[in-house]
Structure formats: C-alpha cells, structure tokens
Amino acid sequence: MKSEIAPAKINLTLEISGKRDDGYHNIFSLMQTIDLCDYLTFHKNPWLQIIPEYHNLPATDNLPGFDRNNYLVKNLVYKAAETLKIHTNYKSGAVIELKKSIPSSAGLGGGSSDAAAALRGLNRLWNLKLSDSELAEVGLKVGSDVPYFIYGGTCIISGRGEKIRKVKPILPKWILVILLPFDFKEKTKKLYSYVNSRNYTSGDITKNLEKKIKDEGCDNIRNDLFNAFEDIYAEFFEEYKIWIKKFSEIGIEKVHLAGSGPSVFYISSDEADVLEAAEKISNIANLQLYITRTVP
Template sequence: MTPVQSGGALPRLMGLPAPAKLNLFLHITGRRADGYHLLQSVFMLIDWQDTIDLDLRQDGQITREDLGSPTPLPERDLCVRAAEALREATGCTLGAHIRLHKRIPAEAGMGGGSSDAATCLIGLNRLWQLGLDRQALASIGLQLGADVPFFIHGRTAWVEGVGEIITPVRLPPSRFVVVKPPTGASTQQIFASPDLKRDTKTATMLSFAADDNGSEAGAKLESFLNLQKLLTETHNDLQPVAQSLCPEVSQCINWLNSQGLQGRMTGSGTAVFAHQPDLKALGSHPEGWRVQTCSNMDVHPLAHWHTG
C-alpha cells in the first residue's frame, strides 16, 4: 500500500489492515508484586481484520470517524490515543483524520483495539514521515496496552512476561472457526477473580517444537511449532472464570464440539475458536452469534513498513 493523493491536495493512506489475533493458549504462571499477571501464550495473527484510512491534517488536529462499528467508540479510543502518543514522543505538529472500518468484535479477546492502535502508529509513522523503527514504535505502543507491541512486531509469536517478551514463531498454514456471542466479558473482572488459577507450570517453546518424530530435536527447525501439541497440551486459564461469568462461552464451545471441533476461548473472551482441518460445512448456530472461518497469517501485512 502506498500513499495516494486526495483531490490532489492532502496525502492519504487507504485501507490499512489491522488483523485480529487468537491466543492458542494462555497460561498464568504467576503474579508480580505490582499486581500484573505473568503469562505464557502463543499469539497468532488471523485474516479477520479492521481497516483504517488516514488523511493528513496540516492544522495539527486528531479526529476520528467510525465506519461500520456496531457500537459507538469513545471519543479518545486507542486510535486517537496512539496518534497523540506518537506526536508527543516525536514532537510532530501534523495531524490526521482517522477513519476506522470496524469488523473485529469488541470484548472478544481478539485484540481488535490494540491492533487498530498498532496500525495507526505504523501508518502515521509513514504519513508523517517520522522514520521510527519497529522497536521505537513498540515502546510507544506499550504505553497504550500490553498487546500493542505484538501487532507492531507483526509476527505470530510466543509471548511471555506481562506481554512484553515477544519471540517470533512459525505455524503451519491452517484454518480456524471463530465464534463470538453477543455478550462480552470484563477482562478486569476475570483477572481479579479469586477463582483464577495463577500457578500453571512454566512451559518452554522447545517442548512444542515441530519435527517429523515429534521429539524435542525439532529445535533444529528453529521456531516452527507443532500446532496440534499446542492445542492438546495447553489450555486457557481464564476460560473457567469467563464461563462462570458468561454462560454463552460454554454454549459456543459446546456448539463447536457438536460440529466435531474442539473449542477453546481466546484471550479473555468471549470469542472461542477451533482448528478446522477440513472445510466441511458447519451446522446452524443461534441467532446473534458471529461465526467466521479464518486463516492464520505468518506476518502482518504492514510489517515491511518499518525496520529494526
């Protein structure tokens, strides 16, 4: 994607993708003294995505327009806050009008807001010709949310710490069914629950390395992981709490199971997903659910827009 001219005047970037992610698993391995939870996960990019248009404003104003969002976004959503953070970090005096085409459902555990913020940072870095590298953008993104640096680094990754330790990994091309019920869940409420398991044993990437014999010799293949091992030997520690708070999570998982698929919640929910090894047709689902078949992506479509 390259800048084009709007009416021969203002530079514009059109249709910038902001892909969602799935957490193939999510283990809570401890808690820091400041209350932040330590986690392990594999964050995987998928092709369910929002898109963003950016128009340059010479007057320094940051404005945003919602296109297709089912629910109104706050005036200072993550896109606006990302633009403001980038200007503050660089001293840039230019502005932008942000048009957000929202398709990723909210309160789904799919990182939609964080991905939008990351795409805004990447796009505005180019629109304003700032020349920041990937690490500089990720540092700004971390101020906005723990998931934002993942989307800026732009690779499916093994994630640790509070979300800031990111190691790129590879997975085989695969298809997934993603199901989102109408209701959402409060991430804060889930993490605050006394019922949340916070002591899952720490795993290693080596134990999920892929090779023909299924042995740890797969480390020779560097960061290529075994998808089936990831899905069968792991879990989502947040899922039981989310199921108690939102019964529809269980209903979605049961529906996927009825289709011969193994469902699991992503992130803090309430979306659930299942690996779909074949393309057989799915049965009918309750009204109001969003059901979409997606493919995983090795690399963010804008990964080549910044270096470092």
C-alpha cells in the same frame, strides 16, 4: 495518504504465571494473526481526527455507542496517535479513517491491532523513521497487546505483553471464530480478579508447542492449545459451559477461548472441516461466525 491493515489474533496458548508488583500479571502466550481485519487510512491534517465506519459488526456490539457523539478520545487509535505525538514532539496531526470489522471486546485484539496500525501508519505519514522496537515501546503505553501487533504473525509473548519473540510460523490453518453472546463490562479487569494461584502455569505449555512447531511443522495442534481463562469461564459463567456442551453435542470438540473471550475458535488444517462446523452451528443457533485463515 498511507494505509494499514489491522488483523485480529487468536491465542494458541495463554498461560498466567503470577501477579506482578505493578498489579499486572505475567503471561506466556503463543499468538497468531488471522485474516479478519480492520483497515485504516491516514491523511495529513493540522489536528487529530478519527472517522470511524462500522462494517459487519454484531448488532449488540458496543463500539458505535462508545464512539458516539464524535467523542473519540477514548478510542485506542486516538490514544495511540496522541501518545506517538507526545513521544516524538510532532506538532501537526492526521485524519484517520477507521473501518471496523473486528468485533470489540471479543478477545480478538481488534482495538490493540488498530492502535498498532495507527502507530505504523503515522510513523510513515509523519516520516518519523522509528524502528519496530521503538513503536512497540510506544505501543505498550497504550495497551499490553499493542506491541505484539507491531510485529504480528506467530510470536511468543511474555511479561505483561512487552516481551515479543518471533517464532517459526505454524502451517496455514483455517479458523472458525464464534462470537458468544456475553455482555461484559470491564471484562479483562473482571476476569483477572478471579485469577488465583490455581490458574498459574510455568510457561512450559507454550514452550512445548513452540518446540512441536519447530521440530514437526505441527500440522495438528488441537491437543496442544491452552487458555488459562477457560477454567475461569467454566467456574463462573454457566452460559459458557452450556455453549461448549452444545458444540460438543454436534461433534465440534476442542473449541478454545480467543484471548480473554468471549469469542471462541475452532482450528483445522481442512477448509471443508471448518465450513462444516460453521454450518452445524448455524443450524442450532444464530451466532456471529467468522471463517478466517492464519496470516504471517
């Protein structure tokens, strides 16, 4: 038996620099893993079998329905395992127990992290001896964020997600993740359909934050965070603006989208600050909250 942790992520920056000939967009993003995690265990088996368990997911989460009736071939863990089998010509299979705690379609990268954990775990279970760079190459066939999760920690991501560069870690931070009650279908595709040249930036915001982390250790980074999708949410989703205004009215400023949302996060070096923010939000709304920390 082997086991792997699959951590969620936040995007400290997410810039879009233009559309590619293949239909994807080029991005620059400073990503960071956090200790909200899924957990996978792997056992040898003649065929591939996913056994999902759902822990502390919001009642509205669509993942249990997506995985219903034992039809799991669209689950990214299954896709990752099948892709790895094809890539290596491995003939047997595995039972993969997937314990889910990261909410799905929330911008936290849960599915991509699970896929990366599956590649790492099966690489060990099947004794394939692939390098991280080879696993990242396989992961890109599964999803654009999967290669990042092969490495985790603090990384700059560029291209469509395939270019990953480890950078100096940020100082430890507390993160309050707030799951806003949006119901998106084909969320990422829909959001990118709204992107135009006004949303493009050069990557300098990401580079400047990296420089600040490298030169100063970067204890306070709230004013340096950026997400291109925030302007799109503000333009097309009135409910998003209402929630951000509510948070501001109770003294919680500098709340940012996690990836393509709809989760948002509040970051602080002070645990008490994050706990106070969580209490303030709990007093005005019944939202799913996660108190987390950055992890290497």
